[in-house]
Amino acid sequence: MHPIEVLISKADTAINQEDFDTLLDFYSDDAVLVIKPGMNAVGKEQIKKAFEAIAIYFEHSLDVKQAGMALLETGDTALVLATTVVSAKSLAATERKATYVFKKDKDNQWVCAIDNSYGHDLLKADA
């Protein structure tokens, strides 16, 4: 497994366990998380608040997993294209074509800089 695949798997576990302090380690300090098309959280504080709100919204039943992944990497930058499956008590399993950008931080560790689980659905929000 690529190191980034390992990170994504650990991040999914952290989301599902609502272990948000661990989850934040996977993000760069200036990371952008798409909460929903048109609404972004920027930076660790906003990202933590977003995940806390999402957990409450889904009544602590959110489950995130990856059902397929392709990775393009060059130097200190990587693009992940994933089939991400999201489910919850009130949400039947939904496939999203997610796009994640990772970069290497100053300690040469991969961190997620852009977390967009909605992929091209952002374009619909613009329309």
Next chain:
Amino acid sequence: MHPIEVLISKADTAINQEDFDTLLDFYSDDAVLVIKPGMNAVGKEQIKKAFEAIAIYFEHSLDVKQAGMALLETGDTALVLATTVVSAKSLAATERKATYVFKKDKDNQWVCAIDNSYGHDLLKADA
């Protein structure tokens, strides 16, 4: 327009005019271009050869344009989600959900590090 949108527009013009020396200015030295799912060009020399081969393949009639774009940016990294329309003599206009990653180079200029006009179609190649 965002500076990256301007760059993409100029790169499309360079592709359509087969002005590959100009086109290469838009890429980082270590850029990855997806030629087709499962086949990548890495670095400016390979990218130039790929575009020359593509031009011949399409009998110098390739036309690339963007029909919609969303951009997520943080610090020195940006993700572009685009609806890219590709057409040629032998190819009816085809929409692709393209994903491009830009980063700032040492001169603080945006350059394309990952050029994947196939978006999530890469996952099909993996299947």
